[in-house]
Amino acid sequence: MPTDPIVILGAGPAGVSAAWRLSQLGHPVVVLERDAAVGGMGKTITVGKYAVDYGPHTFHIRETEESRAIHHAIEPFFGPDPLILTRGTRVLLRGKEYVYPLEMLQVLTGVSPFLSARIIFDYIVATIKSTLAPPKHEDSFEEWGVRNLGRTLYDLCFGIYSERVWGLPTSQISSKQAQRVAKLNLKNVILRTIGIKADPATYFTKYMYPRQGISVLFENMAAAARASGAIIHLESPVVRLEREGGRIARVVYLQGGVEHTIACRGVLSTLPLPALVGMMSPALPASVAQHAAKLRYRSLKLIYIALRRNQLTDYHWVYLLDSQYRVNRMSEQKNVSSSMVPPDRTVLCIELSCWRDEPVWGATDEEVYRIALADLLKMGYGVTESEVEDYYVADIPTAYPVYELNFEEHLIPVLEGVHDVPNLLTLGRHGLFLNNSMDDNVLLGMKIGDHIGGGDFNSRDWLSQMLAFMNLRFEGK
Ligand SMILES: Cc1cc2nc3c(=O)[nH]c(=O)nc-3n(C[C@H](O)[C@H](O)[C@H](O)COP(=O)(O)OP(=O)(O)OC[C@H]3O[C@@H](n4cnc5c(N)ncnc54)[C@H](O)[C@@H]3O)c2cc1C
The missing domain is CATH 3.50.50.60 (FAD/NAD(P)-binding domain)
Structure with a gap:
């Protein structure tokens, strides 16, 4: 039987x-x-004439035995001549681009001397505090961040951005949410800046990607x-x-x-x-x-904007850290695989996170596009509305588990x-x-x-x- x-x-x-x-x-x-x-x-989904990922998606290659074994097993599934990409991420902070993971020297020399002095002072204060009184129990994302980075660097690089992504004050988010940036205390940022290798599991910099999505x-x-x-x-x-x-x-x-x-x-x-x-x-x-x-999930609106130009940036992702933005991140499909978008066009994916009981979740595509466009025009890449060929909106209702x-x-x-x-x-x-x-x-x-x-x-x-x-x-x- x-x-x-x-x-x-x-x-x-x-x-x-x-x-x-x-x-x-x-x-x-x-x-x-x-x-x-x-x-x-x-x-990979089709938006108008273009094939794009349902939110940017590259396959991480971690420098661990386990990761190597998985790659070996599934490599044939990537199709002929798969792409091996090196992480191309930037953050926009106070109108300037920085590489990510953050390189401290770049941040300290990029911001004003006053802000740079405050970053260092706050970090020293936070380090002394946590050495004298180490935390006894599980704390919030905010407490974790301030302890590891100092108040000024935390607010600049994580606080404002994280509140927008998660839709909650970071004092109400668990420090477990910090998993992806767990090694990002100032000491590690400095070590990486001077070229000392960081944790291979967290700081993967390579991706694999099939040419057609x-x-x-x-x-x-x-x-x-x-x-x-x-x-x-x-x-x-x-x-x-x-x-x-x-x-x-x-x-x-x-x-x-x-x-x-x-x-x-x-x-x-x-x-x-x-x-x-x-x-x-x-x-x-x-x-x-x-x-x-x-158990709550944060939802995402993906706003795809096709521009009549060959390319906007050289990056896979640009994170938008400043409070002036409503959206979180912009990615450019062509920079992941140039085979997917024709030479005279580029397609951006702009991510906006929200709760499903917020009005923006039920807003029309046109309304959501307007929010994304307004942010795109502020990014400093010289985009004009007349370049927009078309736009498309896709929803991910359960994009991110939220760690309250x-x-x-x-x-x-x-x-x-x-x-x-x-x-x-x-x-x-x-x-x-x-x-x-x-x-x-x-x-x-x-x-x-x-x-x-x-x-x-x-x-x-x-x-x-x-x-x-x-x-x-x-x-x-
Ligand atoms: C914006 C964004 C970008 C990301 N970028 C990356 C990246 O670059 N690299 C990376 O490695 N990861 C990335 N991720 C994470 C990645 O998407 C997930 O880790 C992965 O897709 C999870 O796989 P899964 O099979 O567990 O779940 P899912 O991919 O969510 O699959 C679950 C499946 O269940 C189906 N389903 C749901 N309800 C039912 C039902 N009632 N009956 C039948 N089927 C149902 C769904 O349709 C879906 O196909 C990203 C995630 C997001 C949100």
Whole structure:
């Protein structure tokens, strides 16, 4: 008698990698994806005449054994002649461009002598304070930043920008949010400036990218999974997980508006945790749903602006740190892969973050474009409105898990409640509520395949592994 398949919810980087790995190991796998294409947030979309990523997406190459092993395994999926890129990031601060990660000498000589003296003075004060009275408990993003950088540098480079990105005062954001900049205290900034190598896991500077867009990677991986027997249903949103004796027995999804049911051996979910909890039938204990309702996501509007010019900048990303901006970041697709945009045009992607109950989330495309354009005109690159060929707006409703203070008081009971179901495992950015990147999620997809290898889901053991993994990332490793 054939075994029931493992059902994977979501065909983003985590779901597709898990499907690839498990099908290679000989497990029957069915993937259910709501969208019409694989790749999740790591996909390439068409806006008017142009192919662009759904928000800028390059695949990180970290100088670690683990990262090298992943690259080796998935390199063929990048397609012919993949691009190896060196990080090209700038920040705009007080009207000037700085390289990122910040090079201290450049900042200290770029700002006024008065401000530069204040940066150094505040840093010395902060260092003395934290040496005399080291923090005893978990603090906020703001306390972490001021302790590591000094008030002036923190406000200039992180405070204003982070409040805009996260939509909260940084005193209400957990210091865990600092994972990506964990090694960015002034000492490290100085060490890097004088060329002493910094932590290889945090300071990756290389990326890999398929010439025709990030989708190529996940389309090819999905094709390899299919070739090994995996079934991938697109345009098939999951609506219900039916349990019997605590275990998930069946997954119900929609196709063309009609409900379909698959009997399953177990489920791997990459869906946002609150959505997953809401799909359980019978429901998990009420406390799990109450905690899940406290997990919040920041949403993004992506405003693509096509300009009638060859190129605007040389950079992949430009971060906008000053308070005069409403948007967070601008990227230029052509600078990632010149094959994707014709020579006489360039397409920018401008990111605006918001809550879904803010008016801007429901604003018209024209209104959102006007906000982005106003900021673009302020950036100092000499853009004029007459150069705009067209604009397009795309939404990402659950772009960033938000780490409010003590968010773990809600996250841990949700993860525990979900993994109390013996044949349900979660992975990926939304399955762990972890602000991580595609290489991480490919790694998790491969790990979960090996975890289930013998056939047992062992959900408690998987959860312990994932909590350890998340802690490493929170420590910036
Ligand atoms: C603006 C932005 C830029 C980024 N840039 C980079 C970058 O440069 N490099 C990098 O490595 N990472 C980057 N990331 C992070 C990267 O996008 C994520 O780490 C990665 O996509 C997460 O993969 P995932 O499979 O866990 O989740 P997702 O990509 O979110 O995939 C989840 C999938 O589940 C599907 N789904 C949801 N609900 C249902 C349902 N009910 N039924 C069926 N399917 C469903 C979704 O459609 C989606 O396809 C960026 C993220 C953002 C927001």
